[in-house]
Amino acid sequence: MDEFLIEIQNLKKYFPLKRGIFSKGQYVHAVDDVSVQIPSRKIFSIVGESGSGKTTFGRTILRLIEPTSGKIIYKGQDIMNLSQKEMITFRKKMQIVFQDPYNSLHPRRLVKDIIGEGLYIHEKISSNEILERVKAILKKVGLNEDHMFRYPHEFSGGQRQRIAMARALILNPEFIVLDEPTSALDVSVQATILDLLIDLKNTFSLTYLFITHNLAVVDYISDFVAVMYLGQIVEIGSKDDIFTLPSHPYTYALLSAIPDPDPKRKRSRTIPKGEIPSAVNPPQGCRFHPRCPYAKEICKRSDPAVIEASKGHFVKCHFPLR
Amino acid sequence: MKDAILTVKNLKVVFHTYRGTVHALDRINFTVLKNERFGIIGETGCGKSVTSLAIMRLIEQPGEIVEGEIVFDGKDLVKTQESILNTIRGREISMIFQEPLSSLNPVMKVGFQIGESIAKIKNTSIKSCRQEVFEALKAVDLDPTRVSNLYPHELSGGMAQRIMIAMALSSNPKLLIADEPTSALDVTIQAQIMNLLDDLVSKMNNTVILITHDLGVAAQFCDKIMIMYAGTVVEQAKTEELFDNPLHPYTKGLLKAIPKVGNRDKLTGIPGSVPDLVNPPSGCRFHPRCPYAMKICSVEKPPLTEMNPGHLVACHLYGDKNG
Numbered sequence: 001m002d003e004f005l006i007e008i009q010n011l012k013k014y015f016p017l018k019r020g021i022f023s024k025g026q027y028v029h030a031v032d033d034v035s036v037q038i039p040s041r042k043i044f045s046i047v048g049e050s051g052s053g054k055t056t057f058g059r060t061i062l063r064l065i066e067p068t069s070g071k072i073i074y075k076g077q078d079i080m081n082l083s084q085k086e087m088i089t090f091r092k093k094m095q096i097v098f099q100d101p102y103n104s105l106h107p108r109r110l111v112k113d114i115i116g117e118g119l120y121i122h123e124k125i126s127s128n129e130i131l132e133r134v135k136a137i138l139k140k141v142g143l144n145e146d147h148m149f150r151y152p153h154e155f156s157g158g159q160r161q162r163i164a165m166a167r168a169l170i171l172n173p174e175f176i177v178l179d180e181p182t183s184a185l186d187v188s189v190q191a192t193i194l195d196l197l198i199d200l201k202n203t204f205s206l207t208y209l210f211i212t213h214n215l216a217v218v219d220y221i222s223d224f225v226a227v228m229y230l231g232q233i234v235e236i237g238s239k240d241d242i243f244t245l246p247s248h249p250y251t252y253a254l255l256s257a258i259p260d261p262d263p264k265r266k267r268s269r270t271i272p273k274g275e276i277p278s279a280v281n282p283p284q285g286c287r288f289h290p291r292c293p294y295a296k297e298i299c300k301r302s303d304p305a306v307i308e309a310s311k312g313h314f315v316k317c318h319f320p321l322r
Numbered sequence: 323m324k325d326a327i328l329t330v331k332n333l334k335v336v337f338h339t340y341r342g343t344v345h346a347l348d349r350i351n352f353t354v355l356k357n358e359r360f361g362i363i364g365e366t367g368c369g370k371s372v373t374s375l376a377i378m379r380l381i382e383q384p385g386e387i388v389e390g391e392i393v394f395d396g397k398d399l400v401k402t403q404e405s406i407l408n409t410i411r412g413r414e415i416s417m418i419f420q421e422p423l424s425s426l427n428p429v430m431k432v433g434f435q436i437g438e439s440i441a442k443i444k445n446t447s448i449k450s451c452r453q454e455v456f457e458a459l460k461a462v463d464l465d466p467t468r469v470s471n472l473y474p475h476e477l478s479g480g481m482a483q484r485i486m487i488a489m490a491l492s493s494n495p496k497l498l499i500a501d502e503p504t505s506a507l508d509v510t511i512q513a514q515i516m517n518l519l520d521d522l523v524s525k526m527n528n529t530v531i532l533i534t535h536d537l538g539v540a541a542q543f544c545d546k547i548m549i550m551y552a553g554t555v556v557e558q559a560k561t562e563e564l565f566d567n568p569l570h571p572y573t574k575g576l577l578k579a580i581p582k583v584g585n586r587d588k589l590t591g592i593p594g595s596v597p598d599l600v601n602p603p604s605g606c607r608f609h610p611r612c613p614y615a616m617k618i619c620s621v622e623k624p625p626l627t628e629m630n631p632g633h634l635v636a637c638h639l640y641g642d643k644n645g
Contacts, residue, residue, distance in 0.1 A: 187535070191590060259539045260538055275478050
């Protein structure tokens with residue numbers, strides 16, 4: 001990890017809950033003090049269950065949701081200091097692809113307009129040039145120019161995700177947040193889209209922040225992995241660190257909970273009890289302690305510090321497994 | 323050979339829509355044996371949920387069972403009257419759905435809803451079922467006094483699915499149909515629910531049809547798996563046999579397309595996408611996406627034939643054996 005594209009320091013996002021007349025203001029601690037460094041031209045994955053704050057995290061990095069506090073340093077520049085206007089030009093470099101390709105494309109606009117809109121806003125070029133650029137980018141994502149004059153409903157889920165990718169790529173970004181890009185797709189289509197994402201990353205020297213709940217997909221695509229639980233990162237490291245030497249009990253639990261598509265290997269039955277608690281009143285001490293099979297007294301009282309288990313492999317636990 | 327509890331013969335279901343007739347199920351055949359855990363696997367639009375609804379005779383307008391038989395315990399459900407069906411549904415065949423929260427009534431307490439289903443089966447009043455409700459909740463590892471007084475919006479997805487399981491199993495049905503029971507849940511909760519289902523079904527000896535798109539879930543739970551594609555059955559075999567020795571090109575493609583933890587071999591997707599069932603492809607419905615497609619594949623529908631004992635496949639590649 002020598003060169004970082006983005007450095008995130010102590011990022012927090014608290015969503016206020018509706019106040020009652022007598023109750024004091026409460027907050028959903030969606031992202032709570034997260035610091036990560038995203039290396040250039042790598043695929044950095046955030047994995048977590050629903051309610052872990054992974055989507056909010058992805059959006060706050062692009063300032064699509066304004067963070068409560070923290071720093072987002074992009075190539076040495078803190079983008080938190082940019083005005084909204086400066087942010088608009090800055091967003092050329094950072095794009096996002098959403099989970100649901102059925103809702104993220106405007107149903108009444110032609111594909112060429114959906115993809116070309118970014119160019120129209122950011123670059124003063126003629127509509128013919130825009131068409132040329134759209135044509136070129138469609139080829140890169142495995143579609144062809146006939147598709148330009150169609151509407152989103154004429155495409156399958158996989159093809160729509162290709163259109164979303166083309167829309168993100170047309171401004172030549174450096175960084176793309178992929179928020180569960182394959183979760184709405186069938187497995188036979190998912191595999192082709194994952195390979196497309198890897199190819200595009202190599203062709204355009206991109207950096208990805210890949211957000212997903214699917215560990216098998218993470219294992220296939222990532223270079224680095226961060227595991228999120230209830231607004232915090234509990235473990236972070238290279239893909240091998242996480243998958244071969246998981247150190248946080250939660251990471252271990254997640255891995256053992258995946259149903260193995262091999263009938264001969266029966267799933268281990270050590271899965272965490274209970275469910276993910278509310279982010280309004282997260283548990284005291286370590287947030288995982290109510291579900292952790294190894295929890296001791298100290299876990300209930302004090303929030304564990306982040307320790308370096310091995311080089312570049314960090315874990316937030318009082319009693320890491322290794 | 324064990325007895326069959328459910329035999330589906332030549333079942334054909336269509337939906338009449340403004341776009342035309344959707345051929346959702348194209349003469350499918352299968353048999354589920356007593357005490358078996360039978361998995362139905364397929365992607366979006368393959369007809370796996372329609373199959374389960376047809377078994378329950380819950381296909382409503384504009385859908386229609388055009389032909390075929392569904393023989394359950396000696397009775398053909400297709401020809402059975404609605405009044406008799408009501409004595410089978412919930413008593414002899416129960417069902418668990420994908421979205422547990424939308425299957426519960428939002429304005430009634432959970433305990434009352436479980437009581438209602440038990441009272442109906444036993445023909446008694448809801449009040450007298452209090453004890454049974456508590457036992458049903460205990461069986462699914464929930465705290466009966468607390469949970470029975472909750473409304474559905476106070477439940478998490480995992481708790482709601484436990485309640486659906488409690489309701490479905492309260493009558494000790496001969497056949498339990500679980501339609502994507504864990505697809506809306508997180509992996510750790512999914513593992514809890516599948517373990518629970520596994521324990522309960524082993525204890526009570528129910529026959530189960532598990533419908534899922536997740537090969538991992540099916541591999542861990544089922545004895546036998548049937549793969550469906552675009553309204554047809556393409557392959558059926560014992561779970562281990564299916565994973566060790568898949569025969570149909572679609573099954574092979576699926577197995578190569580799923581990412582697995584610990585296996586970083588290159589994935590290969592299946593080119594193209596699922597066909598529109600208003601105009602399904604002629605012959606074998608998989609032929610436009612099949613890497614081995616031959617001339618005959620677009621002309622003739624391949625019959626489901628037994629290649630090895632208990633291993634059925636519908637593909638022209640294996641046509642020679644049967645002449």
